[in-house]
Amino acid sequence: MDRRHLLKSAPVFAAGLPLLRTLQHNKPSPKPGVPSAGPDPEPARPVPSPRDFPDPERFWAEMRKQFLIPADEVYLNNGTVGSSPWPVLNAVFDGYRQTERMDQPDPEDYPIWGYDSWNEFRDPLAEFIGASRDELALVRNATEANSYIANGLEMKAGEEVLMSDQEHPGGEQPWNLRAKRYGVVVKKFQIPRPPRDGDEILNRIHDAITPRTRIIFVSHITTDTGVVLPAKQIARLARDKGILSAFDGAHVTGMMALNIRDIGCDFYTSSPHKWLMAPKGSGYLYMRADVQDRVWNTLATHGWDEPQLKAQRFEMFGSSNVPSLWGLRAAIQLANHIGLDRIEKRHRAMADYIHSEMLKRGAESWTSPDPALRCGIVTVNVPPVKRMALEQWLWKARKIRIRGGEPSKLRLSTPYYLLKADIDRFLTGFDDFKKGLNG
Ligand SMILES: Cc1ncc(COP(=O)(O)O)c(C=O)c1O
Numbered sequence: 001m002d003r004r005h006l007l008k009s010a011p012v013f014a015a016g017l018p019l020l021r022t023l024q025h026n027k028p029s030p031k032p033g034v035p036s037a038g039p040d041p042e043p044a045r046p047v048p049s050p051r052d053f054p055d056p057e058r059f060w061a062e063m064r065k066q067f068l069i070p071a072d073e074v075y076l077n078n079g080t081v082g083s084s085p086w087p088v089l090n091a092v093f094d095g096y097r098q099t100e101r102m103d104q105p106d107p108e109d110y111p112i113w114g115y116d117s118w119n120e121f122r123d124p125l126a127e128f129i130g131a132s133r134d135e136l137a138l139v140r141n142a143t144e145a146n147s148y149i150a151n152g153l154e155m156k157a158g159e160e161v162l163m164s165d166q167e168h169p170g171g172e173q174p175w176n177l178r179a180k181r182y183g184v185v186v187k188k189f190q191i192p193r194p195p196r197d198g199d200e201i202l203n204r205i206h207d208a209i210t211p212r213t214r215i216i217f218v219s220h221i222t223t224d225t226g227v228v229l230p231a232k233q234i235a236r237l238a239r240d241k242g243i244l245s246a247f248d249g250a251h252v253t254g255m256m257a258l259n260i261r262d263i264g265c266d267f268y269t270s271s272p273h274k275w276l277m278a279p280k281g282s283g284y285l286y287m288r289a290d291v292q293d294r295v296w297n298t299l300a301t302h303g304w305d306e307p308q309l310k311a312q313r314f315e316m317f318g319s320s321n322v323p324s325l326w327g328l329r330a331a332i333q334l335a336n337h338i339g340l341d342r343i344e345k346r347h348r349a350m351a352d353y354i355h356s357e358m359l360k361r362g363a364e365s366w367t368s369p370d371p372a373l374r375c376g377i378v379t380v381n382v383p384p385v386k387r388m389a390l391e392q393w394l395w396k397a398r399k400i401r402i403r404g405g406e407p408s409k410l411r412l413s414t415p416y417y418l419l420k421a422d423i424d425r426f427l428t429g430f431d432d433f434k435k436g437l438n439g
Contacts, residue, residue: 047087047334050342057420060346063338064417074400074422078415079223079251079377082277084327085417091330092279095323117312121325124332125284129270130259135292137285137314138325142250143170145269145285148314149217149246150174152295157183159214162205165190166224167217171248175217185212191227193366195373198230205234215244220268221251225366226377226411228256235265244291251275253284254335256344256375266291272328275347275376275415276335279327287311343416347376350414354378354423358412361430366409376414383408390433398429 047066053059066085069075075083084092122133139145150161151174161175165188175186189208195201205216216238220231231247238245246267252258254276260268268286272278287295292311297304303316335343348371355367355378363380382390387404394400404410414423 047337050338056346060416061419064419067417069417070399072399074398074418074425076412076414076418076422076426077401077403078274078413079226079411080274080403081280082254082274082415083417084273084277084279084331085334087334088277088279088327088330092323092327095326099323116315118315118322118325121329124329125272128258128332128335129253129268129284129286130261131268131286132289134310134312135286135289137287137311138328139283139285139314139317140281141170141273141283142168142248142269142271143174143283145283146171146217146246146248147174148285148298149267149269149287149295150178151298153215153244154294154296155182155184155214158185158212160185160187160210160212161215161217162187162189162208162213163217164188164219164222164229166222166227167219168223168248168250170250171217171219187213191222191225191229193225194368195227195370196368197370198233198372201229201373202233202237206237209241209243213241213243215246215266217246218248219251220247220249221255221375221377223250224405224411225379226251226374226413227368228373228375230372231263231265235263238266239264251377254278254331254340254343255347257340260286272331276328276331277415278331279324281321282324282328282331285311285314287314338416344375346416347414348374350416350418350420350423351376351378351412353420354412354414354426355380357423357427358382358410358430361427361434363410378412378414380410380412381408382410385430385434385437390430393433394426394429398425400426400429402426 045065048059048062050059053062066087067083069083118138119133121138122136126133126136139148161184163172163175163186178184179186187208189204192200216234218229218234221228235245244267245265247263247265248269249258250269250271251274253270253272254274266288269283271283273280273282289310293307297313299317301316301318303309303313306313351374355365358380359365363382366379366381367374385408387406387408387410391402391404394402402410402412
């Protein structure tokens with residue numbers, strides 16, 4: 001059947017959110033004799049409004065239905081990638097339906113495929129993260145954005161970048177490449193497991209700075225343990241010392257409040273396909289206006305050397321998948337519709353719950369006792385449980401996805417679409433696995 005007949009768009013939000021649409025889902029009839037690959041995703045329904053649900057758990061249960069993750073699956077690995085819900089997917093489909101008609105009025109209308117300022121997408125994002133359009137380049141992900149910084153920043157051999165011992169490869173490796181090729185020096189400080197408070201981290205950064213340090217590059221939230229670094233204080237420390245500051249905020253956008261201007265850093269990168277539930281491949285690079293002339297481009301087509309383009313210079317990378325930006329914009333609208341403060345509160349409540357339950361089970365916490373240093377990712381160490389054995393058993397026996405690290409670290413992400421009952425299912429699964437070990 002023609003997909004267009006399956007998709008009947010209808011506005012589901014109040015006026016002001018016209019791009020978010022619901023999907024009238026007609027189930028294709030199964031072929032006789034062919035086993036179903038699994039339950040069909042829940043048909044999308046109007047996106048609920050928090051004000052219609054005085055009981056928050058009921059509101060989140062309704063929101064859960066906007067996601068394609070099957071109802072019997074518990075997905076605690078949002079830290080790797082989130083899942084795009086129907087309103088985001090439908091915006092992407094709308095983008096394709098419009099652009100693939102190839103009937104743009106201007107035959108030279110390349111902007112729809114790339115080479116554009118993309119202001120209709122940059123502007124809502126800029127507002128959402130506290131930046132200005134001219135400091136924002138829409139790229140594929142944090143890895144790409146980090147690479148633009150590491151590859152492009154003017155630095156001499158022997159000059160240092162200071163980072164933590166918990167950087168993701170997509171943050172650290174671009175600097176290792178630069179070090180191997182051009183002789184800049186990568187220095188690291190250690191983040192305690194867990195850090196007691198922000199000062200403990202700040203002191204370690206302070207002590208690791210040398211006269212050759214040119215840039216501090218750290219995760220705002222680390223991939224390794226989910227610790228939230230005191231970004232504003234780190235940026236101030238850097239500024240006071242005449243050093244640049246860059247934050248890899250892959251996890252931050254959509255997980256918690258973010259105002260880049262308020263942080264006062266020089267660079268910020270992110271992957272909204274994690275916690276903002278945007279389509280995969282919709283990342284951004286923030287570059288403060290005053291530092292843009294110190295950064296060379298990495299990819300070059302026309303525009304690479306035109307400073308008047310400002311941050312748009314870093315979007316000049318040829319044809320690309322513009323409909324994904326429709327999804328990014330819809331993801332921002334969805335977060336605004338729910339309310340980012342409500343989302344953050346939910347992330348924190350669920351993370352605190354799973355954390356305290358794991359501690360009751362004797363886990364060692366690598367999550368900070370300071371609430372300012374944690375949000376939606378909890379990390380615990382659970383020897384003698386082997387994380388890989390647990391991970392595989394939970395998935396096969398219980399359809400629960402978690403992610404860990406060798407030998408016994410569990411990283412538990414608590415996105416807003418998880419219900420308390422989902423977390424309880426994980427806890428029961430963990431208990432049963434441990435009983436099996438002992439029994
Ligand atoms: C802190 C951090 N930076 C970068 C990345 C890489 O993200 P992406 O693959 O979207 O570039 C991740 C992924 O988990 C991450 O946690």
